[in-house]
Amino acid sequence: xxxxxxxxxxLREFPIVDGHNDLPWALRKQVTYDLDARDIAVHQNAHLxxxxxxxxxxxxxxxxxxxxxxxxxxxxxxxxxxQIDCVRQLLARYPQDLAPxxxxxxxxxxxxxxxxxxxxxxxxxxxxANSLGTLRGLYALGxxxxxxxxxxxxxxxxxxxxxxxxxxLSAFGRAVVREMNREGMLVDLSHVAATTMRDALDTSTxxxxxxxxxxxxxxxxxxxxxxxxxxxxxxxxxxxxVTFVPKFVLQAAVDWTAAADDNMRAHxxxxxxxxxxxxxxxRAFEELNPRPVATVSTVADxxxxxREVAGVDHLGIGGDYDGTAFTPDGLNDVSGYPxxxxxxxxxxxxxxDLAKLTWQNAVRVLGAAEDVAxxxxxxxxxxxxxxxxxxx
Amino acid sequence: xxxxxxxxxxxxxxxxxDDLVHEPFPAGPFPPDTAEPYDPVSDPAxxxxxxxxxxxxxxxxADGYSGLPWALRHLPWFDLELGESSVxxxxxxxxxxxxxxxxxxxxxxxxxxxxxxxGATLEQLDLVNTVVRAHPExxxxxxxxxxxxxxxxxGRIAVLLGPAGAPALGDSLGILRSLHALGLRVLTLSxxxxxxxxxxTRFGEEVVREMNRLGVLADxxxxxEETIRRALxxxxxxxxxxxxxxxxxxxxxxxxxxxxxxxxxAAKGLCMVxxxxxxxGPSVRDVADxxxxxRRVAGPESVALSGTYDAGTAHPQxxxxxxxxxxxFAELLHRGWSEPDLALLSWGNVQRALRSADFTAxxxxxxxxxxxxKIAELDG
Numbered sequence: 001x002x003x004x005x006x007x008x009x010x011l012r013e014f015p016i017v018d019g020h021n022d023l024p025w026a027l028r029k030q031v032t033y034d035l036d037a038r039d040i041a042v043h044q045n046a047h048l049x050x051x052x053x054x055x056x057x058x059x060x061x062x063x064x065x066x067x068x069x070x071x072x073x074x075x076x077x078x079x080x081x082x083q084i085d086c087v088r089q090l091l092a093r094y095p096q097d098l099a100p101x102x103x104x105x106x107x108x109x110x111x112x113x114x115x116x117x118x119x120x121x122x123x124x125x126x127x128x129a130n131s132l133g134t135l136r137g138l139y140a141l142g143x144x145x146x147x148x149x150x151x152x153x154x155x156x157x158x159x160x161x162x163x164x165x166x167x168x169l170s171a172f173g174r175a176v177v178r179e180m181n182r183e184g185m186l187v188d189l190s191h192v193a194a195t196t197m198r199d200a201l202d203t204s205t206x207x208x209x210x211x212x213x214x215x216x217x218x219x220x221x222x223x224x225x226x227x228x229x230x231x232x233x234x235x236x237x238x239x240x241x242v243t244f245v246p247k248f249v250l251q252a253a254v255d256w257t258a259a260a261d262d263n264m265r266a267h268x269x270x271x272x273x274x275x276x277x278x279x280x281x282x283r284a285f286e287e288l289n290p291r292p293v294a295t296v297s298t299v300a301d302x303x304x305x306x307r308e309v310a311g312v313d314h315l316g317i318g319g320d321y322d323g324t325a326f327t328p329d330g331l332n333d334v335s336g337y338p339x340x341x342x343x344x345x346x347x348x349x350x351x352x353d354l355a356k357l358t359w360q361n362a363v364r365v366l367g368a369a370e371d372v373a374x375x376x377x378x379x380x381x382x383x384x385x386x387x388x389x390x391x392x
Numbered sequence: 393x394x395x396x397x398x399x400x401x402x403x404x405x406x407x408x409x410d411d412l413v414h415e416p417f418p419a420g421p422f423p424p425d426t427a428e429p430y431d432p433v434s435d436p437a438x439x440x441x442x443x444x445x446x447x448x449x450x451x452x453x454a455d456g457y458s459g460l461p462w463a464l465r466h467l468p469w470f471d472l473e474l475g476e477s478s479v480x481x482x483x484x485x486x487x488x489x490x491x492x493x494x495x496x497x498x499x500x501x502x503x504x505x506x507x508x509x510x511g512a513t514l515e516q517l518d519l520v521n522t523v524v525r526a527h528p529e530x531x532x533x534x535x536x537x538x539x540x541x542x543x544x545x546x547g548r549i550a551v552l553l554g555p556a557g558a559p560a561l562g563d564s565l566g567i568l569r570s571l572h573a574l575g576l577r578v579l580t581l582s583x584x585x586x587x588x589x590x591x592x593t594r595f596g597e598e599v600v601r602e603m604n605r606l607g608v609l610a611d612x613x614x615x616x617e618e619t620i621r622r623a624l625x626x627x628x629x630x631x632x633x634x635x636x637x638x639x640x641x642x643x644x645x646x647x648x649x650x651x652x653x654x655x656x657x658a659a660k661g662l663c664m665v666x667x668x669x670x671x672x673g674p675s676v677r678d679v680a681d682x683x684x685x686x687r688r689v690a691g692p693e694s695v696a697l698s699g700t701y702d703a704g705t706a707h708p709q710x711x712x713x714x715x716x717x718x719x720x721f722a723e724l725l726h727r728g729w730s731e732p733d734l735a736l737l738s739w740g741n742v743q744r745a746l747r748s749a750d751f752t753a754x755x756x757x758x759x760x761x762x763x764x765x766k767i768a769e770l771d772g
Binding site: 032033034035075077078081082084085086088089092129131133134136137138140141381382 | 510511514515516517518519521522526562564566567569570571573574762764766
């Protein structure tokens with residue numbers, strides 16, 4: 001039996017829980033939620049990383065669908081509700097394949113039924129507009145993790161990719177974390193500054209997650225996790241879900257992206273611009289400087305290191321499919337996970353360890369957050385704290 | 393888009409029978425019942441107030457509008473279970489007034505329109521959830537007609553979520569569906585570009601259709617006359633006027649002309665008469681005058697009550713808070729209202745509207761997918 005066959009067999013028993021997939025945002029941008037125009041029951045290779053046939057091929061058993069909205073646009077709360085509605089519509093449309101899941105028990109039921117447990121995660125504290133009532137509203141709608149920031153700071157938490165603001169979490173930021181603990185919503189520390197990671201670990205009484213982040217020691221990028229934070233995961237009980245995004249995981253790709261961005265700015269363009277003129281400039285750059293390609297092995301290097309630092313009980317996978325333009329060779333779309341598992345088998349990972357990586361850790365973490373919430377709710381009512389009252 | 397236009401005729405309500413040419417079931421041992429029999433619950437010889445209490449005990453008030461959520465928002469501490477003097481509504485007074493169900497308004501102050509409206513509505517929904525959960529002996533959330541009856545049979549007071557203002561939708565049907573998922577059941581169609589003085593736009597009509605599909609009732613109190621006419625034609629479920637009295641008796645922008653009252657009656661909608669000095673007058677008799685008038689013009693099946701407590705308005709004498717409904721019913725008995733009509737006024741009509749909305753939604757979900765219409769496409 002080849003390692004790939006063994007990987008597939010293993011995934012049949014313990015399928016992948018993926019921490020982050022941006023299909024809802026892709027559906028919003030491409031077809032303004034016209035789900036007929038992107039019927040994911042059939043292959044959508046031309047448009048998307050994600051569809052049901054490829055999720056099945058990839059051995060995915062649970063997916064946190066990101067209800068991400070851009071942090072630089074107005075109206076984050078209304079847009080988040082539209083994103084949530086998109087996920088709910090997907091669940092209503094494909095009940096044979098997607099199972100609504102709100103708890104660890106729901107995840108196990110879905111696995112037993114052979115359906116893909118579908119959870120929701122909000123990507124960025126801007127989605128609650130500084131309101132704990134809105135946070136509880138998102139929980140009531142099914143959101144089970146919230147990333148504390150996206151690429152920009154929020155008033156109460158610093159982002160990894162913005163200038164230092166409050167220096168981690170503010171007093172209100174800590175109140176947000178405590179309220180998430182009370183609700184049973186996982187605190188997601190992808191995208192946040194290392195200072196925010198440490199403050200959140202100090203504050204949270206429930207396990208935290210990194211829904212899509214890799215190791216900073218392996219590849220020095222602010223979106224990755226420093227070793228001193230990874231070291232704290234065993235005590236916290238949380239998990240780091242390794243991401244595949246080449247410009248975060250491969251040093252050559254990090255450098256190449258920085259050079260490409262500089263080149264855009266040198267031409268007087270914003271580095272994220274996608275107009276025809278901007279694309280021409282970008283293509284000319286790519287012609288002269290071939291884009292470095294990450295591979296399955298690049299991602300496995302991260303997992304090997306993270307396992308050494310955090311331990312195998314604190315690892316998971318968060319591909320960020322449909323949230324990134326480029327993907328590694330062999331992990332081109334959601335059908336690629338078996339290649340990663342095969343690589344890890346070749347590197348000597350045991351089957352019980354792989355079961356933890358793919359399935360068991362993620363289910364344990366959500367269940368632990370539910371237990372913490374139950375305890376807190378017995379003694380503490382919902383918080384009415386506001387940004388003004390705590391941060392002045 | 394042709395199919396969008398096809399549905400714009402008023403249709404008969406769910407539960408109404410078409411005229412049959414031939415009687416399919418000959419009168420026999422099981423004659424078809426057309427009207428539900430009514431069992432009297434009060435002693436006609438008793439004093440009016442005593443009779444009123446007996447009738448209300450059997451047919452409690454389903455109150456169409458309570459401003460409690462916004463009033464509670466600013467109280468640092470409150471206890472609705474034992475009694476709360478800083479508001480007009482608490483469990484002891486609801487019990488004394490024989491209130492069996494009430495709609496909790498999620499309306500926002502004027503300044504909170506626009507971008508903040510969606511978030512503020514989420515906060516209001518969260519507050520209501522928290523308050524209701526904190527008073528499990530008295531209050532319970534209900535989302536359907538069946539649950540409302542169920543809550544009452546459990547000896548609790550049913551809380552229904554709404555009306556919310558149309559700005560809470562952020563001009564998006566996806567947000568409407570998310571708010572419905574959080575429990576919203578009534579939406580007031582005014583104060584937005586698609587439901588303005590000019591009436592409902594094409595997007596506005598699509599909102600009404602999506603509300604019908606979900607089971608969210610349309611509230612037209614305060615809506616423009618054009619919007620009212622269009623919504624009466626477009627909605628397949630009964631519409632509500634959660635705070636409207638008779639304009640003939642008292643000129644107030646939210647009160648309804650006789651012509652509109654007749655149209656509401658024909659569409660089997662509900663005119664829920666508010667107990668406010670501003671809209672109905674300073675005495676119990678003034679309120680009773682409005683109820684008489686609405687019943688006469690719109691019909692006994694289209695009149696209901698709306699306490700409008702904790703909404704910042706003055707109330708008629710002897711109707712100062714939620715405990716005072718028996719006074720009103722005593723006055724109506726005095727005026728010769730029959731028991732069945734009083735039962736419809738307090739509970740029956742609202743139940744019928746809720747049930748009809750549930751049926752309409754279930755039927756619509758069979759034949760239609762969630763609408764993907766965008767305001768920019770339809771009203772562009």
